[in-house]
Amino acid sequence: MTTPHQKPNSLRAGPDLSGHFGPFGGRFVAETLMPLMLELDEAYKKAKADPAFHEERAYYLRDYVGRPSPLWHAKRLSNALGGAQIYLKREELNHTGSHKLNNVMGQILLARRMGKKRIVAETGAGQHGVATATVCALFGLECVIYMGAKDVERQKPNVFRMHLLGAKVTPVTTGAGTLKDAMNEAMRDWVANVDSTYFLVGTVAGPHPYPAMVRDFQSVIGDEARVQIQEQTGRLPDGIIAAIGGGSNAMGIFHPFLDDVDVPLYGVEAGGLGLDSGETAASIARGSPGVLHGNRTYLLQDTHGQITEAHSISAGLDYPGIGPEHSWLNDIGRVNYVSATDHEALQAFQELTRLEGIIPALESAHAVAYARTLAPTMGTDKNLVVNLSGRGDKDVPTVAAHLGVQL
Amino acid sequence: MSRIKACFDAIKAEGRGALIPYLEAFDPDRDTSQKLLNAMPKAGADIIEVGVPFSDPSADGPTIQLAAQRGLKAGATLTGVLEMVAEFRRTNDHTPIVLMGYFNPIDHYGVERFCQEAARSGVDGLIVVDLPPEEAGIIRPHIKANALDLITLAAPTTPDERLKAILAEASGFVYYVSITGITGTNTATEDQLTQAMTRLRRATDIPVVAGFGIRTPEQARTASRITDGAVVASAIIKAMAATFDDGKATEASVPTALEKILSLSQATKNR
Numbered sequence: 001m002t003t004p005h006q007k008p009n010s011l012r013a014g015p016d017l018s019g020h021f022g023p024f025g026g027r028f029v030a031e032t033l034m035p036l037m038l039e040l041d042e043a044y045k046k047a048k049a050d051p052a053f054h055e056e057r058a059y060y061l062r063d064y065v066g067r068p069s070p071l072w073h074a075k076r077l078s079n080a081l082g083g084a085q086i087y088l089k090r091e092e093l094n095h096t097g098s099h100k101l102n103n104v105m106g107q108i109l110l111a112r113r114m115g116k117k118r119i120v121a122e123t124g125a126g127q128h129g130v131a132t133a134t135v136c137a138l139f140g141l142e143c144v145i146y147m148g149a150k151d152v153e154r155q156k157p158n159v160f161r162m163h164l165l166g167a168k169v170t171p172v173t174t175g176a177g178t179l180k181d182a183m184n185e186a187m188r189d190w191v192a193n194v195d196s197t198y199f200l201v202g203t204v205a206g207p208h209p210y211p212a213m214v215r216d217f218q219s220v221i222g223d224e225a226r227v228q229i230q231e232q233t234g235r236l237p238d239g240i241i242a243a244i245g246g247g248s249n250a251m252g253i254f255h256p257f258l259d260d261v262d263v264p265l266y267g268v269e270a271g272g273l274g275l276d277s278g279e280t281a282a283s284i285a286r287g288s289p290g291v292l293h294g295n296r297t298y299l300l301q302d303t304h305g306q307i308t309e310a311h312s313i314s315a316g317l318d319y320p321g322i323g324p325e326h327s328w329l330n331d332i333g334r335v336n337y338v339s340a341t342d343h344e345a346l347q348a349f350q351e352l353t354r355l356e357g358i359i360p361a362l363e364s365a366h367a368v369a370y371a372r373t374l375a376p377t378m379g380t381d382k383n384l385v386v387n388l389s390g391r392g393d394k395d396v397p398t399v400a401a402h403l404g405v406q407l
Numbered sequence: 408m409s410r411i412k413a414c415f416d417a418i419k420a421e422g423r424g425a426l427i428p429y430l431e432a433f434d435p436d437r438d439t440s441q442k443l444l445n446a447m448p449k450a451g452a453d454i455i456e457v458g459v460p461f462s463d464p465s466a467d468g469p470t471i472q473l474a475a476q477r478g479l480k481a482g483a484t485l486t487g488v489l490e491m492v493a494e495f496r497r498t499n500d501h502t503p504i505v506l507m508g509y510f511n512p513i514d515h516y517g518v519e520r521f522c523q524e525a526a527r528s529g530v531d532g533l534i535v536v537d538l539p540p541e542e543a544g545i546i547r548p549h550i551k552a553n554a555l556d557l558i559t560l561a562a563p564t565t566p567d568e569r570l571k572a573i574l575a576e577a578s579g580f581v582y583y584v585s586i587t588g589i590t591g592t593n594t595a596t597e598d599q600l601t602q603a604m605t606r607l608r609r610a611t612d613i614p615v616v617a618g619f620g621i622r623t624p625e626q627a628r629t630a631s632r633i634t635d636g637a638v639v640a641s642a643i644i645k646a647m648a649a650t651f652d653d654g655k656a657t658e659a660s661v662p663t664a665l666e667k668i669l670s671l672s673q674a675t676k677n678r
Contacts, residue, residue, distance in 0.1 A: 018541060028510060028537045030466045032562040032587055035569060174472055175462070184465040191466065192588035194564055291511045291537065292463060304484045305515025306462040 011258040011334060014325065019208020019295075022331065024324035027207040028291045032191050041209045043114050048216070053113070057106055061220065064138070065101050069093050069221075071228035071385070076355040084238060084378035086371055088358070088388045089225045089253060098361065098390030099221060099249045100131035100202060106217030107200050108135040116198035118142040122186040124151055124179035124245065125316035125363065126158025127390055128202030133167035143167040146185040149177035151315045158394055176309045179245075179319045183293050203246025204323030207294030211323050218252025225385055226256050233383050239374065241266045242387040243366040244337070245281070245317035247326045249389035254335060264336060267326060268370040270312035271339035281310035283322040284330050284337040297324040313342035313398065314362035316390075340369035346402055348372055349392060361390030362398065410503040410531045411556055411579045414453055415614045415635060424631025425453040426675045427616055428668045429507065429640035431474035432457050432491055433483035439656040440478075443647075443664050444495050448502045450665040451672020456534070456638060459488050459508030466536045468591035470641040470648070477654060485516050489528040496529035505532040505558060505579075513546070522549035532556035532579045540573045547576075558582050561615075563599070567606060574611040581615045583607060583634065591641025594620035600633045624674030631675040643667050 014021045019041075027037050047053040061067040070093065074086040091099040111119060119141050123129030129145040136143035145162055149171040152159050162169050175181035183206075190199040201210045204218070229237050240257060242250035244267045254265045269282035280286055283298045290299040292307055300308045300320035310320040329335040340348070345362055348369035353359045360368060364387070371386045378384070392399075400407050408416075418425050430443055447455050460478035464471060492504055506525065513521050513535065525533070532555060538546070543557060550557045556579025561570060564587055574581060583603060585595035595603075600617060607615050617630045618638030630637035647664040650657050 026542055027539065028542055029539060030536050030562075030584070031539055031560040031573075032466075032564050032584055034539045034541070035562075035564045035566060174469075174476075180463065184463055187465045188468070188589045192592065194587050288515075291509075291514055293465070294537070299511075301511070301515065303515075305512035306479060307511070308462075 012255060014328070015208060015212055019212070021325045021328035023289070024296050024327040025208055025211055026296050027294060028296065029207045029294045030191065032194065036194055037207050044110060044209050044213050047110050047113060053109065056109055060105050060109070061102070065095050065105060066093065067220065068224045071225060071232065073232065074356050077352060078375070080351070080355055081372060081375040083375040083380060084382040084384045085380065086375060087229060087232070087237070087383060087385045089221060089385060091221060091249065091387060091389045092358070092360065092364065092391035096127070096131045096134050097393065098127045098131070099218060099252060100128045101134065102220055102252065103202065103214045103217040103248060104128070104131040104135050104200060107213070108139060111198035111200065112139060114198065116196065118144070118193065118197045119200050120144045120146065120186050120189045120197055121200040121202060122146050122179065122182040123202065124148070124182070124318055125314065125394065126151065126155040126162070127316060129167070129169070130158050130161050130165070132200050133162040133165035136167060137165045144189065145169045146172050146182040146189065148179060148182045149173045151178055151182070154398060155315055155394060178309070179315070180307065187293070203248040204251045204325060205246045205293060205295060205297065205321060211295065211325055214248050215251045215255055215325060218248050219255045221249065221252040221387065222254060222256035225253055229383065229385055236260055236263050237385045238378065238382040239264045239266060239384045241268060241367045241371050241374070241384060243268045243317065243363050243389060244322060244326065245270065245319050245363065246321070247323040249387050251323060251325060253385070253387045258334060265334065266370060266374070267335050267337045268366045269337060269339040270314060270317035270366055271341040272311040274341055275339060279311035281312040281317050281319060282339045283320060284327070285339055287320070289327065292321055295324045297327045298322050298330070313345060313402070314366065316361070316363040317366065338370055340366040344369040346399065349399060358388065359392035360388055361392045362395045364389045365392070409554065409556065409579070410501060411454070413501070414503050415580065418453060424634060424675055425616060425636030426451055426627065426631065426672045427454045427456055427636050427638040428452045428643055428671070429456040429458055429638060431471065431478050431644060432459060432488045433478035433481040434474040434644070435477045435651060435654055435656050436481045437487065437491070439660055441491055441494060442661050444491060445498065446661065446665055447668060448499055450668040452502065452668060453636070454503045454505060456505050456507050456640070457488060457492065459485060459506055459512060461509040461512060464509060466589055468589040468641060470591045470645050473648070474644045485512050485521065489524055489530070492530050493528040503531040504529065505534055506530055507534040508536070510535050510538045518546045519549045522546065522553045522555060526553035526555055530555065532558050534558045534560065534582055540576060560584055561607060563587050563603065567610070570606060570610040577611060577613055580613055580635065581607065581611060582638070583615055583617045584619050585617045586620050588619065590619055592620060594622065594626055597629055597633065600630060604633055624670050627671045628674040628677070637675060639671055
């Protein structure tokens with residue numbers, strides 16, 4: 001999906017043929033899955049080269065997902081911060097309330113081309129699970145969602161949504177019962193049902209070709225934002241901010257800007273209770289390279305290479321890894337990886353809601369939180385684009401609990 | 408000659424297949440698993456697979472997942488597992504030991520240092536579940552330099568052409584994952600195994616063993632007759648775990664596991 005603004009020696013050319021971004025990425029899967037990964041790679045290459053696939057996808061993105069999403073100049077928030085102008089990329093206005101559907105729509109069309117009848121997916125906050133259950137309802141496919149038992153408990157409205165959409169939600173009790181355990185269980189299901197099943201990965205992680213494919217499907221965010229910010233301000237922005245769990249909304253908005261090397265990019269990891277509290281999800285800030293879930297990337301792990309549990313107030317960021325392309329972009333210095341704590345995200349959640357009438361997902365509130373730090377250091381003639389990846393209705397109970405309000 | 412090669416040569420001369428039982432290191436504690444490891448050859452283990460506990464064993468079923476959790480809780484580390492093997496070698500110099508696990512702990516330890524210390528501790532081979540041949544280049548030179556075998560996995564989903572390509576580099580033996588699924592769940596039928604062996608034999612001359620879903624003495628006999636050996640893991644762990652009291656070993660734990668191994672071994676010998 002090369003766009004006109006791609007340059008020679010492009011930072012957008014990765015991964016290589018075997019799925020590596022520098023030392024990261026790859027295909028670290030059991031032999032049973034390896035032939036499937038090669039088959040998926042081939043199927044995706046074919047689809048990518050087929051104009052009919054792009055037309056079909058464009059049709060569903062426009063008439064079903066509701067794209068393009070607007071770019072909103074958040075004037076009251078900008079004034080309150082007293083610095084750079086904030087532009088919100090309104091991914092929360094997509095059908096199902098987050099950026100997740102961009103990827104899911106692309107993959108479900110591919111799964112249909114491959115003749116798969118059964119879809120499995122992992123979910124953390126439930127946004128990817130809801131998006132997956134939605135397209136399975138749309139196309140009449142069997143859908144099984146793996147979700148950590150702890151997440152099932154803290155995201156009840158999304159669990160019920162998935163039930164309504166006809167999906168089977170399987171709570172995962174192994175490990176800590178969060179996203180990483182759900183990912184393990186989805187992989188176990190897939191390996192046992194390889195013939196019928198398509199594993200619909202929700203983020204830019206996992207074995208090749210998932211990181212590249214999910215990125216391609218999410219790049220619609222950045223492609224639109226690049227045009228919109230130039231229409232509204234006459235130039236490219238002075239910074240782009242996005243929250244990072246696995247990193248799909250960030251990769252989607254960053255990728256079309258990678259070769260615009262004068263545009264600083266900020267990926268905001270979930271700091272949890274603080275980077276040095278031991279209760280964090282900041283894989284780049286506090287992790288080291290390792291191999292998990294099919295790829296080499298930055299991971300939270302102990303001194304023996306055992307994966308440790310992540311912590312974040314946001315279930316969608318509660319993952320001890322990050323997409324491999326982010327790891328590479330960190331090491332080459334193209335993207336600045338920063339973090340925001342649970343507390344900062346809660347403050348941003350409330351401020352955006354009061355000043356702009358937009359309730360952000362707790363995930364997206366991390367991006368807003370970093371904008372609150374960065375914008376005041378910049379002049380009022382500067383422009384920042386913040387990816388508002390999801391809406392916050394699902395998080396209202398969590399936020400109420402943190403504010404000591406009983407619903 | 409490597410221990411693995413000597414072992415298969417001897418077993419072939421006896422006209423039978425190998426029994427390859429599995430134990431999860433440090434499950435439920437270091438002493439119990441050491442006792443079990445040391446006693447396994449006498450109960451009929453021809454080769455021993457030692458599982459290295461990992462926090463995220465995504466190819467394993469519930470039985471091995473729980474065993475890995477118990478092992479980690481008991482303090483299992485790669486160093487600790489190598490020490491167990493070294494202790495085993497003090498009294499046994501002929502039974503091959505193959506470590507089975509996931510790549511991240513090895514990667515974190517350092518592949519070169521790990522291969523050196525594994526060989527020094529008396530390990531003969533490695534099965535790294537999530538390191539397909541495409542990614543194994545990082546460890547292969549150190550495997551060769553330390554005269555270890557990196558065991559190649561083959562699966563029902565592996566196409567013939569790919570079998571040929573990946574088995575060209577195989578050494579020691581080939582581990583045939585006999586079902587599409589996780590450990591300790593479904594079992595391959597006799598027909599499926601026979602057909603798979605025909606495919607595998609066209610691709611390689613080295614011994615082939617079958618694993619995943621082999622539980623009973625009957626199944627072990629069938630698998631070891633059709634292939635060159637049968638790996639049994641979850642069934643042994645399950646039998647032993649049934650003797651635990653609140654997750655802790657009891658006096659019955661090691662004898663129960665050994666009894667299970669003995670019954671499997673007798674079945675593979677009477678074919």
